Structures are given as structure tokens and as C-alpha cells.
């Protein structure tokens with residue numbers, strides 16, 4: 001499987017090294033797969049998830065690694081009051097959240113909640129799904145982006161002709177169960193949407209490259225290998241279109 005998260009985590013680990021961070025909170029810790037990564041970086045690990053079963057899973061990983069399982073608790077990124085139960089809330093050096101924000105309808109509220117979990121000046125790294133990647137997939141997501149966003153307000157006849165053109169050229173049945181567009185975010189506009197939150201010095205770090213559209217006629221292994229090579233393209237505009245995700249990175253205002 002393509003190790004997309006490891007390409008995202010290298011940005012986090014770079015920041016740990018530069019700032020000599022000691023502690024990390026993992027939001028949406030899931031089944032605890034990243035715990036060994038943070039442990040290898042000598043970070044004090046705390047975490048939370050809003051799914052109690054995932055909390056149980058992560059606690060088992062913590063215990064297996066010789067760590068205090070009470071450092072992982074059940075809490076919800078979208079509900080600030082629940083986050084007070086998370087150890088190191090408000091004092092951690094770094095927070096990482098993979099796969100959390102796509103499930104938070106109030107993006108500003110959730111980003112603000114999560115940013116306030118680090119100390120002033122501390123760093124957060126939050127994964128978002130890249131809506132612009134839809135222009136690279138040539139499938140249902142492409143159609144949905146034109147239909148719901150790009151052609152909004154276009155004269156009806158022109159709009160219908162445009163949508164017919166796209167529908168006849170993309171894979172309308174792929175994926176069979178597309179995620180709603182609200183779960184995706186636009187790297188060109190997201191920073192300005194967050195100007196009223198506690199997050200500042202925002203950087204966008206695209207990751208999970210696709211060296212060809214997902215349905216291209218090439219073996220999954222070959223596609224993965226070619227894609228991994230592209231992950232070294234730092235600060236490259238092509239990532240805004242060829243990566244299915246990006247990290248929203250920034251600091252808590254002092």
C-alpha cells in the first residue's frame with residue numbers, strides 16, 4: 001500500500017527536529033498506527049479519538065509500547081468542552097490530525113479547537129482532502145466539482161452543455177460511492193477562510209501524489225512507485241493538482 005501518511009509525517013518530524021519539540025497530541029489517533037513513529041522521535045504522546053473503539057485500540061498499542069495508556073482518551077475535535085479531558089491540552093508542542101477535519105462540517109471551529117491544544121507558538125499539522133485533485137481524476141469527482149462549484153451561476157444552456165461534455169468524457173461510475181464535496185477543501189482559499197482562528201503562519205504541504213490519474217492503465221505497484229518519487233517535490237505548484245491531500249500547517253498565535 002502507498003505509505004501516504006509517512007510522506008505527511010516527514011513534515012511533522014522535520015518540525016520536531018527544528019523546534020526540539022518534546023510532546024505531541026494526535027487528534028483522531030485511530031488504531032494507533034503512528035504511535036511508533038512518535039515514540040521513535042522521543043515525543044511524549046497523548047491522543048484522542050471520537051470513536052471509543054479506536055481509543056481502545058490505541059490504548060492497547062500504547063500499553064504494548066510500554067507507554068501510559070491513560071494518555072489516550074475519547075474526545076471530539078468539533079466539541080471544545082470534550083477536549084479538556086486530553087492530557088497536555090493547551091501545553092503540547094505539536095498536534096497532528098490525519099483524517100479528522102474532513103469529518104468536521106465547521107472547519108473554522110474545529111481548526112480553532114485543535115490549534116488551542118498546543119502552547120502559544122506551538123505547531124499543528126492537519127490533513128485536508130484536496131478538492132483541486134478532482135481536476136486530475138477524470139471521474140465522478142471531476143463532474144461534481146464542475147457541477148457544484150465551477151459552473152455555478154453560468155447561463156443554464158451553456159452550463160448544461162458543459163456538464164454533458166464532461167459527463168461523456170469522465171468515469172461517472174467511479175468511485176461508486178463518492179464522498180460529498182463538503183469533505184474536500186481548496187488549498188487556494190483555505191488560509192483566508194481561517195484568518196479568524198488561532199492558527200497563524202499557515203503553510204500548505206501537498207502530499208499523496210498520483211503520478212497518473214487513478215484509473216490509468218498501469219499496475220498499482222508501478223503507479224505507487226512512480227508516485228513516491230514525486231513526493232520529493234517540495235513547494236511545487238503541481239502538488240496542488242496531483243496530490244489528493246495536503247497538510248494545513250501553522251502555529252498557534254502567541
Ligand SMILES: C[S@@+](CC[C@H](N)C(=O)[O-])C[C@H]1O[C@@H](n2cnc3c(N)ncnc32)[C@H](O)[C@@H]1O
Pocket residue numbers: 005026027028029030031032033034048049050051054075076077078097098099100101103104
Ligand atoms: C483516517 S483515521 C486516521 C487514524 C490515524 N491518525 C492514522 O494516521 O493512522 C481518522 C480517525 O479520526 C477519527 N475522527 C474523525 N472525526 C473525528 C473528530 N471529530 N474528533 C476526533 N476524532 C475524529 C476517526 O474516528 C478515525 O479514527
